[in-house]
Amino acid sequence: MPVRALLLMVGSLAFLYLLFTVGSPFLLALVVAIFLEPLTVLLMNKTRINRLAASTITSSLFTIILLGMLGLIGMKLVSELGSFFEKLPDILKNANVYIRQLIEQAQKYSNNGDAPVPDHLEQWLSNITAALSQLSAKISGILFGFASGIPDFFIFFIVFLVAVYLFTLSLPMMKTSFLSFFEEKSKRQVEEVLISLRNSVFGFLRAQLLLSVITYVLSFIGLLILGTAYPLAIALLIVVVDILPVLGVGSALIPWAIYQIIIGDTYTGVGLILLFLVITIIRRIVEPKILGDAVGIGALSALISLYVGYELVGLIGVFLGPIVVIMFMAMHKAGLFDFKIKFN
Numbered sequence: 001m002p003v004r005a006l007l008l009m010v011g012s013l014a015f016l017y018l019l020f021t022v023g024s025p026f027l028l029a030l031v032v033a034i035f036l037e038p039l040t041v042l043l044m045n046k047t048r049i050n051r052l053a054a055s056t057i058t059s060s061l062f063t064i065i066l067l068g069m070l071g072l073i074g075m076k077l078v079s080e081l082g083s084f085f086e087k088l089p090d091i092l093k094n095a096n097v098y099i100r101q102l103i104e105q106a107q108k109y110s111n112n113g114d115a116p117v118p119d120h121l122e123q124w125l126s127n128i129t130a131a132l133s134q135l136s137a138k139i140s141g142i143l144f145g146f147a148s149g150i151p152d153f154f155i156f157f158i159v160f161l162v163a164v165y166l167f168t169l170s171l172p173m174m175k176t177s178f179l180s181f182f183e184e185k186s187k188r189q190v191e192e193v194l195i196s197l198r199n200s201v202f203g204f205l206r207a208q209l210l211l212s213v214i215t216y217v218l219s220f221i222g223l224l225i226l227g228t229a230y231p232l233a234i235a236l237l238i239v240v241v242d243i244l245p246v247l248g249v250g251s252a253l254i255p256w257a258i259y260q261i262i263i264g265d266t267y268t269g270v271g272l273i274l275l276f277l278v279i280t281i282i283r284r285i286v287e288p289k290i291l292g293d294a295v296g297i298g299a300l301s302a303l304i305s306l307y308v309g310y311e312l313v314g315l316i317g318v319f320l321g322p323i324v325v326i327m328f329m330a331m332h333k334a335g336l337f338d339f340k341i342k343f344n
Contacts, residue, residue: 012327025156029163031205034198036062036168055168063161083230196330204302204322207290212239214286215249215279222275226268249279301325 019027036058043054167174175194182190219238223231241252253276261269291302302322309321 013324025160026163026167029160030167031202032062032164033167033171035202036164037171040168051172052169056165059165059168062164193327193330197327200326200330201323204291204326208243210290211283211287212243214282215239215242218279218282219249219275222271222278226271226275228268249283250276253279 036055040051040054040058043049043057044051047054179187179190216235216239219235220231223234228234238249238252242249253272257269257272257276259269260266260272302325305321305325307321309324312321
């Protein structure tokens with residue numbers, strides 16, 4: 001492999017890592033600016049206005065739509081999530097009491113001379129009780145962390161919106177400045193990499209968004225049919241858990257189903273298991289097709305990149321891993337890795 005190509009790849013990986021960590025608001029703003037670019041160019045061509053005016057209009061339109069969505073959907077979600085987390089300690093407490101009653105009934109059954117309670121069953125019930133107590137404490141910590149993170153999110157959001165305006169205005173100059181670092185004969189290859197990377201990354205994001213929408217709609221409909229409280233918020237939590245590699249929808253639905261069965265609500269418990277099966281089957285059918293068409297990498301490659309990225313750099317790696325694979329494929333397609341091994 002040429003040294004320059006290797007250095008380019010290493011530098012690109014380091015740059016991507018910084019973008020996905022420290023520079024995440026700027027990366028998100030850049031993605032939005034690229035999405036808005038066709039509309040900006042269309043306004044310039046149709047109305048004959050300059051780029052400053054066109055970029056201001058498109059950025060303002062995006063900001064209005066975003067704030068409107070946050071106002072309409074966000075307030076409802078916050079309300080449901082607040083009510084859900086407010087009642088969650090009582091739910092866990094009731095489950096704890098129910099399990100203790102099971103243990104006491106089992107002990108009475110044993111003391112009456114009937115068959116003794118197996119030690120492993122009693123230990124299992126005790127472990128569940130302890131786990132519920134720990135879960136309650138963890139949830140309190142999560143809520144405190146969420147509340148303390150609001151100022152950071154506000155700063156992130158302001159920086160993101162300002163960056164959207166600046167990137168939308170400066171996008172052509174940024175591209176020209178970036179290409180100026182390369183020799184004339186290399187510019188064509190670099191442009192091919194950028195085009196392929198842009199198409200693949202946006203394809204991957206669209207695919208993940210579509211899969212998340214499918215999961216959300218199925219979860220929301222299923223929860224409505226089962227008559228559970230806060231279906232809008234719980235469906236969102238299921239989608240968030242599903243984004244994380246390895247965990248998936250089952251990590252949210254199966255424990256919930258077991259809990260419902262334990263407290264005697266067999267209808268809801270079985271319904272949640274059926275909902276998990278329906279979501280899993282539909283996802284397995286459509287996921288390879290969606291990822292393959294949008295990104296050009298197989299479902300297995302996408303899963304491996306998601307998992308490896310998550311293990312290496314945490315949640316950021318969920319997005320960074322597939323992008324690294326996409327970037328490698330784009331550079332290979334452009335011929336940056338064309339070399340021959342000489343055997344003596």
